Amino acid sequence: MWRTLFYIPERIGSVPLFGLGLLFWLWIAWSAFTLIWTLRRHGWTGEFWNAVVVHGLVAVLIAFLLPRLSVDIPGVYDGAGRPLRGLPVRGYGTMLLVAVLASVGLAIVRARKRGFSADWVANLALWCIIPGIIGARVFHVIEYWPVHYGPVWQTQGPAAGLAAVLNVTQGGLVVYGSLLGGLAGIAFYAWRQKVRLLLVFDLLAPCFLLGLAFGRIGCFLNGCCFGGVCELPWSVQFPAGSFAYLSQLEHGQLALYGIRFREDPRDPDRLPVIVEVLPHSAASRADVKPGEHIAEVNGRRLTGSGGQSPVAVLVEELVANSGNPVLIEGGRGCVCTATGAAPSFTQHPATSGNRPRASTEGVFLHIRTREGGDYVWESRNEIPARSLYVHPSQLYSAVNALILCLFLLAYEPFAKSEGELWAWLLTLYPLTRFILEIIRADEPGSYWGLTIAQVVSIILFALGLATWLYILWRRHLPAGEQTN
Structure with a gap:
C-alpha cells in the first residue's frame, strides 16, 4: 500500500505553481501552440473544437482545482516553522493515468490497422473516458451513499458532501460503472461518425482490459478492493487505518x-x-x-x-x-x-x-x-499495527485482466465475424469477476447473498450470450443483409 507517492510543492521559491501561477501560464503557452498547429492542419473542424474544449478544461483545473487539493506536506516546514503545502500525487490516481495512456496507446495501434487515425482515436477516447469516469463515480456514490457520502452531506453540509463526492484521487471508481458510462459515450460517438458499433467494440475490448490491469494495481496501492483473511504464502497485510x-x-x-x-x-x-x-x-x-x-x-x-x-x-x-x-x-x-x-x-x-x-x-x-x-x-500499546493477512485480490484482478487482454489479442486472427472479441469480453470477464468477488471482503452480499458486482456480472454474462446468438444469426443471413 502506497497511497501518496510524493508531493509537488505549491511554490518554487516565491513563485506560485498552481492557480494562476507558473504552471497555468506554461499550459496557456503550450495550448496556444497546439491549437494553432491543429487549426492549420484541420481547419475549423470538430477536431479543432474538441482540442479547444480539452485544453480549456485543463486550464480550469489548474487554476481552480489544484490549489484546493494542496495539503500540508508531513514533516516539511519553512524557516518560520510553518508547514509547507503541496499537491499529493496519489498512487491510485497515478495508476489511473497510466491505465488511460496504455489503453489509448493500444487503441491507436489497433485503429491504424483498421484505417482510423490517431485523432479519431483521441476523440473516441474522450467520449469513452469522461463518461466512463462519471459512470464509475456515480455507481460508487450510489452504492456507498448511506455509509460514506450521506453522513458527510448531513453533518458537514452540501459543500463538504459535494467535495467528498468529487474526490476521486482517494479511490472510489467502480469498474462496472465505468463500463456502462464508457459504452454510452462510445455508442454516441459511433452513431455520430456512422461507424459500425460492433467494429468499435472489437477495437476497444482488449484496451479496456489493459487499462483495467493497471487500474487494479492502483487499487492495491490505495488499499481498496481488498480480499478476505487468508494464510497463503503470498497473502499481504495493510497498515493501520487502511480499508x-x-x-x-x-x-x-x-x-x-x-x-x-x-x-x-x-x-x-x-x-x-x-x-x-x-x-x-x-x-x-x-x-x-x-x-x-x-x-x-x-x-x-x-x-x-x-x-x-x-x-x-x-x-x-x-x-x-x-x-x-x-x-x-x-x-x-x-x-x-x-x-x-x-x-x-x-x-x-x-x-x-x-x-x-x-x-x-x-x-x-x-x-x-x-x-x-x-x-x-x-x-498501553494494544493497537494492532497492521491488518490480518488477506488475499491480494487487487493483484488477482490485475493478472486476470491482463490474461484476458492477451487472450483477445491472440484470438483476433481467428475471429470470423465482427463482435466476437466483444462477445468474449462479455462472457469471460463477468465469469472471472463473479469468482473473484467470492474472495473479496470490501462489500457485503446485499442482493440475495450476492454483491452488486456479482449481480451485474450475471446480467453482462447473459448479454454476452445474447451477443453470441446475434453473431451466429448474422452468419446465416445473406451477404447483403449482414450490416449492423
Whole structure:
C-alpha cells in the first residue's frame, strides 16, 4: 500500500505553481501552440473544437482545482516553522493515468490497422473516458451513499458532501460503472461518425482490459478492493487505518484496546456487541464483559451520528483516540500512519468532558453499555499495527485482466465475424469477476447473498450470450443483409 507517492510543492521559491501561477501560464503557452498547429492542419473542424474544449478544461483545473487539493506536506516546514503545502500525487490516481495512456496507446495501434487515425482515436477516447469516469463515480456514490457520502452531506453540509463526492484521487471508481458510462459515450460517438458499433467494440475490448490491469494495481496501492483473511504464502497485510484494517475492526476480526466487537444485526439500534475481551489485557482487568452492547464511548453516543452506523462511529472514536493522524474520508475514520507510541488522557475521562490528548503513557477509555456497564481502563500499546493477512485480490484482478487482454489479442486472427472479441469480453470477464468477488471482503452480499458486482456480472454474462446468438444469426443471413 502506497497511497501518496510524493508531493509537488505549491511554490518554487516565491513563485506560485498552481492557480494562476507558473504552471497555468506554461499550459496557456503550450495550448496556444497546439491549437494553432491543429487549426492549420484541420481547419475549423470538430477536431479543432474538441482540442479547444480539452485544453480549456485543463486550464480550469489548474487554476481552480489544484490549489484546493494542496495539503500540508508531513514533516516539511519553512524557516518560520510553518508547514509547507503541496499537491499529493496519489498512487491510485497515478495508476489511473497510466491505465488511460496504455489503453489509448493500444487503441491507436489497433485503429491504424483498421484505417482510423490517431485523432479519431483521441476523440473516441474522450467520449469513452469522461463518461466512463462519471459512470464509475456515480455507481460508487450510489452504492456507498448511506455509509460514506450521506453522513458527510448531513453533518458537514452540501459543500463538504459535494467535495467528498468529487474526490476521486482517494479511490472510489467502480469498474462496472465505468463500463456502462464508457459504452454510452462510445455508442454516441459511433452513431455520430456512422461507424459500425460492433467494429468499435472489437477495437476497444482488449484496451479496456489493459487499462483495467493497471487500474487494479492502483487499487492495491490505495488499499481498496481488498480480499478476505487468508494464510497463503503470498497473502499481504495493510497498515493501520487502511480499508482492510478498519473493516476487520468493524467485523470483530481485530482487537482494539483489548476488546473485539462487531455490529449486532439483531439489535434494533444495530449497536456493536463485545464479542471477546482478550485475556491479560487492561480491558480484562477492568472486568469488561463480553455480550454487552456498547452505547457510548468517551462521552459520545453511538446512535444519531448523522447516518453513520454505530459500529463505524465506535471505530472512528477509538482510532482517533490512538493519537495517530486521522483523515476522515466520506464520514469514515481513516488513519494514515501508525505512530508507535500510545496516547493517554491528561485528565481522567470520568471526571472530565474534555477530549483526550496524546502522551506516551497510555490511553484511558470510558465505555458505557446498554446493559448498564460503566467501564474505565487505561490501555498501553494494544493497537494492532497492521491488518490480518488477506488475499491480494487487487493483484488477482490485475493478472486476470491482463490474461484476458492477451487472450483477445491472440484470438483476433481467428475471429470470423465482427463482435466476437466483444462477445468474449462479455462472457469471460463477468465469469472471472463473479469468482473473484467470492474472495473479496470490501462489500457485503446485499442482493440475495450476492454483491452488486456479482449481480451485474450475471446480467453482462447473459448479454454476452445474447451477443453470441446475434453473431451466429448474422452468419446465416445473406451477404447483403449482414450490416449492423
